[in-house]
């Protein structure tokens with residue numbers, strides 16, 4: 001239990017700054033993540049919170065290696081995947097899944113629901129992918145009759161269930177969920193959260209859940225890290241952090257007081 | 270729905286006429302009979318039975334020439350349109366998806382290509398390649414692939430920014446697999462519409478080249494050649510001009526309408 005699934009050490013990420021004025025040469029880099037260090041233990045449910053633009057999505061995309069960090073290391077199960085090539089990552093892909101914020105854009109509009117769930121399985125050599133995909137439709141409480149529909153024929157909540165089935169169908173070790181309920185109405189949000197809770201418990205998933213909705217985090221996540229301008233300002237057990245925030249930023253987030261503008265120093269440091 | 274059936278009906282007639290031309294053409298399209306010159310179509314007084322659309326100034330049967338002309342029009346539409354689509358959309362897909370230097374090279378070639386005026390380019394090419402059906406087809410493909418490349422490149426770029434492409438990476442699809450299985454199906458409706466337009470354009474370009482006597486040998490019946498000849502007869506035998514022009518118009522319109530209609534019909538997102 002003690003050895004973590006993901007170990008993140010001094011993670012840095014910089015991207016080319018497309019807004020910077022330049023005449024020649026490569027675009028200058030702008031730092032987005034500034035030295036993050038934390039572990040995600042097996043079976044953890046980790047909340048990642050922070051205001052808009054604090055780097056939550058960027059961090060998430062590094063964890064599932066949609067982005068390549070520019071510094072530090074990420075270990076998955078002890079294997080260094082920080083700079084793994086697509087070829088080397090192939091072996092780990094099954095274990096690093098992601099549920100996207102907007103299923104309308106992340107589910108291919110021209111693939112049927114069945115194909116959306118079965119294709120990941122087929123790619124990883126899972127036998128009887130279609131049959132297992134139909135089972136998954138039951139697991140996410142959609143029902144098999146949705147198999148032949150297309151994403152635009154579903155409601156927002158149904159679409160997000162397909163997104164969940166697609167990720168969970170691979171029985172990955174790690175799932176990243178990036179603001180997966182923010183586009184839904186409140187009652188649908190609650191259903192999706194309940195479903196996720198259920199699946200995490202049943203399937204021994206390790207979950208990182210990005211949200212700006214602290215009540216959802218409080219309900220779903222045992223641990224939480226608080227991000228501000230690409231740095232971790234606080235980390236620990238959810239109950240502890242929210243009952244006694246050590247950092248004024250956390251307290252401010254929690255009481256949803258308008259946050260003061262960040263000074264330039266944050267971005268440049 | 271209606272347009273799909275109407276345009277499809279006309280195209281089906283053309284295809285059947287082209288395939289079975291030797292059996293259904295009432296006369297030899299090349300047979301001249303100076304005693305039967307400039308006969309009017311059957312609905313005008315003075316028509317001769319058996320010459321439904323009349324005859325031209327050399328006494329050749331217009332209907333038979335139209336039927337054989339459909340052969341050439343369709344061959345050009347399918348082969349020239351297909352070749353242009355294949356070259357153009359392959360380059361457009363690769364440039365739009367991979368970006369970087371692939372995109373820069375393809376983009377530069379497109380810019381250079383488009384700086385030639387197309388009709389002049391076509392005439393020049395045929396002059397170099399020599400007249401004949403194959404050089405007409407080649408010339409159209411060589412000129413018109415940029416239509417596909419430009420549009421497909423832009424569409425592919427837009428599609429590649431969608432999250433479903435990121436999602437394909439996460440589920441472990443290869444780059445090329447993502448292009449083929451995820452991006453291509455989303456570009457296909459655009460491609461279908463472009464292709465149907467291009468088939469119409471190919472028919473017109475062939476007619477233009479026939480008109481300026483740069484297509485296939487002037488004896489062979491082509492619609493463009495018939496229009497060129499009909500022009501000189503417009504006061505004595507207007508049907509020689511009107512019949513191929515109407516057929517050309519209907520065919521170009523049918524290709525585009527059929528493409529649009531088919532797209533609406535088979536695209537799951539529009540159903």
Ligand SMILES: Nc1ncnc2c1ncn2[C@@H]1O[C@H](COP(=O)(O)OP(=O)(O)OP(=O)(O)O)[C@@H](O)[C@H]1O
Nearest residue numbers: 015016017032050051052053054055056057058059
């Ligand atoms: N491709 C990019 N190029 C340059 N800067 C980027 C890029 N993507 C994100 N950023 C910047 O990185 C910072 C973090 O963005 P990120 O999307 O990770 O924030 P977030 O915490 O997920 O915000 P939100 O809650 O609004 O989703 C922002 O300041 C953003 O402008």
Ligand SMILES: [Mg+2]
Nearest residue numbers: 056057058179
């Ligand atoms: Mg975000």
